[in-house]
Amino acid sequence: MVASMAKNPDLLPGTLDMLILKTLTRTPLHGYGIAQSIKRISDHVLTVEEGSLYPALQRLLLQGWVKAEWKRTETNRRARFYTLTAAGRKQLGLEVSQFRQMIEAIGRVLEDAQEVG
């Protein structure tokens, strides 16, 4: 629980939405699955709080970037699975490129600062 998306919403706005969308590119997942997936892939650096996850999912649904449907899990339990839509895929590409640009910009600023220092 090093970085908490919910507690630093101003740090990188929209990052959570992007991570969720990215997670869903591989396979449809339920809320718990999304949280677990992000946690696992980030080596437990990023923990998605439930308090942020569900509002974010509602926001994505509302935008039409994900779809939700009730399905059975492998353990035969009812869960709501989220699927990326075409619009969501497009949005993800947009957000990733914007994010990369930002990271590069931040990186350049940091390197420049090191040279001077």
Next chain:
Amino acid sequence: MSVLGRWARKVAILIRRNQFADELKEEIAFHHQHVEEDMRARGMSAEEARHAASRQFGNTLQIRERSHEVVGFRWETVVQDVRFALRQLVRQPGFAATAIAMLALGMGASTAIFGFVDAALIQPLPYAQPNRLLDVDESATSPRSNLSYDDYQDWKAMNRTLASLDVYTGMGYLLQMGSVSEPVSAARVSDGFFHTLGVRPMLGRDFLPGEDRPSQPKIVMLTYGAWKRRFDGHSDVIGRSVNLSGGEYTIIGVLPPSFSFAPRADAEFWVPLLDKSNCETRRSCHNLDGVGRLRDGVIAQAALSDLKQIAAQLAVRYPISNHGQGATVQPLSELIVGRVRPILLMLLAGVGLLLLIACVNVASLVLVQSESRRREIAVRGALGATSARLIRQFATEGLLLSAAGGSCALALAGCLMVILRGLVPKAMADRTPFLGAAGLNAHVGFFLAAMTLLAMLVLTGISTVRGSLRDLHDGLSEGGRGSGRVWRQLGGKLVTAELAVAVVLLGGAGLLGKSLYRLLRVDIGFNPDHLAAVNVMIPQNAYRNPEQLNALYDELERKVREVPGVESVGFTDTLPLGCYCNTDWIRIPGKPFHGEHNDVMQRDVSAGFMKTLQARLLKGRMLNDFDDAQHPKVILINETLAHTYFPGEDPIGKMIGGTTLDAKSMRQVVGVVADVREAALEDNALPVEYFSIRQEPDNFFGLVVRTAQDEKALLPQLSRTIGQAHAGLGIYGETTMPRGSPSRPGRCCTSFPPG
């Protein structure tokens, strides 16, 4: 995604909101369960796992609420708040009813009074550019006195500051329609009167220049009310003739419904000046009032000095009649609303304070009630309600309270205005026709809306203060005991403020009560119990000479005496407690005189008048039936006149005359009577002279009757008896004389010039 698509999704969720909530709940429960399983997989006991999962999850309600906020409409939460606030109010009906009633009372009363303030002081007079209109008059012993006809003509010709100057005066006619004759109020005006006011007739035409000169054709304009009532609103009324006191007047126009002229509010027929009355032939006789319109760019002050200069010139040119005659101007609105303004503003201040008290009361109630809800607030806070949300909730409750109070106030104000309109004494209502227009209009609605908004702000402000002052957890830790900090901080101050306001209000009410008490205790100089009075008007063509009039007096007196219960009958030209009017200038031979105007009220009364009033004789004798045309002219004076003009002397046997000591005007004082209040109660006792009505007969007069029985019951019988005495008599203004009624209808300010 398009805004439309998002909106459509929101609507879909709104429609299936229960399903949405259930699904969200299920989803979160599923998540919760998985987290718990994870914990157990890591070796925790079932119990520990549940606790850990709950800790990690935090407040599921909050998660759900925040998720819902994303998809919900903003107004959805507002609806929630309103619904919750309603439940709160319903749960505490006593609190809600008290708060709403107090707000309704405060706002209703102030809105009702504001309605009158609006009608009188805010709505402009119904004339073109009303702020350019001036009330123009002369000034003499009293600061504002009537214009004389000749002075008016000179002022009109000589002034350089007024675009126009016109005059009006009251008039009474006997309207003859078929076989019925009825006394009606009218006004005589100069030709440009309506043009000066900027009023155009609704039908027909205005008076043309020159149509007010003597021996011009008799023409008349009707008010809208007279046209509707007496001519059924027929548009072919123009050109028809109407019989006013025997003269045939051609109707040339009908005034618009918006027209009203408060100084002559009861006038139904408007005629040009035409033939001069007896008074108008003399420069020293003043019976007109002026209304002028300022020239563009001229201020009232300039007009005043202009007219004063003219008055000074006239005083030099006509020293006998115009000595000491000055000029006075004031905005016409001042003449019309000047008398009611202090009353209205006082009332407005009073209800303003009342509203303040109501607001303070409701505020205290809300504060106290909030103390009793500390626990609830704390619990809701712990359950995840943010303090912003809680404040919004309380603000919503305040909003609901003031909205409910405002709606009740609207209904209350409507009723109050109807009641208050009825409470305005008729004499005052006649002088202030604009008050009749007070009602629920846009201004009043706006005022009430502003009041409601203000109340909302106060209540919301209190909610915010109590919301932010308190740490949410206080409520739980203290367990809601005792009175809270907020109440201690604010409540004490509120009570102090309220006490201060209440003291001011009580002080005002006390002073008002004292004034009323004094008015009621004024010694009116006669016994008002069992007195009935009625005004009579005699057609001019029926009784032309004094002998005929005296014969009619005798006949009327005899017939009225025969009415069962009547004890005595008296005649006067003006009923007592009427007005400061019908004045005369006197001069006492042998006393120094420098042209000053010794203004005294003149009354023509019968021998039975003082006896009927039960006035007290102080010296000499009362008038009697022998004081007629065959005997020397005599005069009865009141105590104030004796004190003022015969200080330290015995006035009996002394002579009193007019300013020129003309032989015809000389009369011998035969008696002194204790002051009978002839004018309004609030005026001080004024000098009065009484002439014998047999020496000055007139074709309009008042009849005063003392009865042994109920004076009200006598009135119809009295009118019938007078009506039967001679056909065509006009009878009006039937009244009794209740103790302490300073103003009664039909007398004040309606002058009936002698035939």
